Amino acid sequence: MxxxxxxxxxxxxxxxxxxxxxxxxxxxxxxxxxxxxxxxxxxxxxxxxxxxxxxxxxxxxxxxxxxxxxxxxxxxxxxxxxxxxxxxxxxxxxxxxxxxxxxxxxxxxxxxxxxxxxxxxxxxxxxxxxxxxxxxxxxxxxxxxxxxxxxxxxxxxxxxxxxxxxxxxxxxxxxxxxxxxxxxxxxxxxxxxxxxxxxxxxxxxxxxxxxxxxxxxxxxxxxTSKSAWPNPKLANLPAATESTEPHLLKSATPWLTEALIEQPWTLETFTVQALYPDQLVFLTGQVAVLETGSLELFLTTGAPAPAKATIFRETGEVLYQCSATEAQTIEETLTAVLFIRKTIRAKGLTVSPMSEAGKSFIANWESEAYRKSIAAK
Ligand SMILES: [Zn+2]
The missing domain is CATH 3.40.225.10 (Class II aldolase/adducin N-terminal domain)
Structure with a gap:
């Protein structure tokens, strides 16, 4: 046909x-x-x-x-x-x-x-x-x-x-x-x-x-309700030079900034203690945390970003050095993870992440073909 x-x-x-x-x-x-x-x-x-x-x-x-x-x-x-x-x-x-x-x-x-x-x-x-x-x-x-x-x-x-x-x-x-x-x-x-x-x-x-x-x-x-969802967004950062590639972006989701300052989390909350397979696929190996300083100070040093997504602990800012599509996916996933964790706890219930066996299956699945197929686009 x-x-x-x-x-x-x-x-x-x-x-x-x-x-x-x-x-x-x-x-x-x-x-x-x-x-x-x-x-x-x-x-x-x-x-x-x-x-x-x-x-x-x-x-x-x-x-x-x-x-x-x-x-x-x-x-x-x-x-x-x-x-x-x-x-x-x-x-x-x-x-x-x-x-x-x-x-x-x-x-x-x-x-x-x-x-x-x-x-x-x-x-x-x-x-x-x-x-x-x-x-x-x-x-x-x-x-x-x-x-x-x-x-x-x-x-x-x-x-x-x-x-x-x-x-x-x-x-x-x-x-x-x-x-x-x-x-x-x-x-x-x-x-x-x-x-x-x-x-x-x-x-x-x-x-x-x-x-x-x-x-x-x-x-x-x-x-909660659908109107409580913060609709994650990104903003462009001015390029240091005309030839700066890939483009730098930052989180422009006020809810996420606040959650990163106020909620309890460690790097492992995002990259290890996965709530669901896509969290592993989208975040593992892609996120770094800077415990001190701000995005503005960091940019003045001219140092390369340590990961595709860099979270600034003190200010709740997130810097992205990757394609806009991938940055948007990471921004949405960070927001979803914190939204789900916060809402379950607020109801007086217990957050239950994936088991070790479940995570290791995803990490080794078809030599990570799954991860690449959906995360790289
Ligand atoms: Zn699914």
Whole structure:
């Protein structure tokens, strides 16, 4: 099928897929950097799914998604169990690769590593890492509180305890949804511990509405609201010389400045004690702390920045020496981490970071291909 016939045949589906992806993807309280992914089943064969290395709001009818033969990938998860494989992740990525279709005229892109669970869910899938759902997903009390909160919100759900992303996660989602089914209906909301949330439905609007409803309800339970989210921003710094590369930027998020001064944290809060995989991917190895001095004083020394993001402990300032896209991702992630930690504690609950085993899987995953694919863009 050529590009023109593919985009023409599935014009309506692609417009809705694009709208859902851009609507959720333009909010940094819903996804930070290249996090999250979306998909749309076009008919009984093709599924469009966000491509690895792209941001949700980059999806258009012509770009930033891969096309998968989803019944083939779904069959892999329905016909097998994880115990059947010596290396279940390898088998899962091979199945996703085999099911990926080349459409003439469309760019050949690698599907999101989370393609598996998209294949087994409903027509539209919206998977995000919202700072509201992650209050539940990153609190030690989350698994116990989920039923009470979701009864108030009025939606059935499944809660999947932390499991490594990829094939194992897809198998776990399948099992958890079946266990949570009510009157033969599988839940449309799936919480992923220390990770995020998945919403699935028959239309893009149903997913967007349910996603808002669940996040609004969670924010309210935790004593916050969407209007409390500080919308992280950057500002340019004047270049020392015309040829200064890469460009220097600084944080322009007053909430973050204040949080860095007032909240308790160490470098490890950001780079080691990860709340979710994307925090490791975006922050580990990228952040340094200067315990004394200010950004202004530092710039007068002419010294090179010690990391892509340098935090000034005394002033709460953050200096960035990297691309604007990467700086924005780090700024959003720093803000999300402090926002989630502060809000969980304010509710009198306990912040529960990822386990050592979970972190080491992410650090070694496909020789960090995942990290590179989503952080470097
Ligand atoms: Zn995710």
């Amino acid at each position: 050529s590009e023109s016939s593919f985009t023409k045949t599935y014009q309506i589906q692609l417009a809705e897929f694009t709208r859902m992806s851009q609507t959720a993807g333009s909010r940094s309280d819903y996804v930070q950097g290249g996090g999250g992914n979306t998909s749309c089943k076009m008919d009984d064969e093709y599924m469009g799914i966000k491509a690895s290395g792209f941001q949700l709001n980059q999806i258009t009818p012509e770009n930033a998604y891969a096309v998968i033969d989803y019944p083939a990938l779904r069959n892999f998860y329905q016909a097998n169990t994880p115990e059947q494989f010596a290396d279940v992740e390898k088998a899962g990525s091979a199945a996703a690769k085999d099911a990926t279709r080349t459409i003439a005229g469309l760019p050949v892109l690698r599907p999101s590593v989370e393609a598996g669970f998209h294949a087994i869910l409903d027509n539209f899938v919206l998977h995000t890492h919202p700072v509201y759902a992650n209050l539940l997903a990153c609190a030690a009390e989350g698994p116990q509180l989920a039923a009470e909160i979701m009864a108030k919100i009025g939606e059935n759900f499944a809660f999947v305890p932390y499991i490594n992303p990829g094939a194992q996660l897809t198998f776990a989602i399948q099992t958890a949804r079946h266990a949570a089914s009510q009157n033969g209906r599988l839940p449309a909301v799936v919480f992923l511990q220390n990770h995020g949330v998945i919403i699935t439905g028959s239309t893009a609007q149903a997913c967007l509405d349910l996603h808002d409803k669940v996040n609004d309800g969670l924010a309210m339970y935790f004593g």
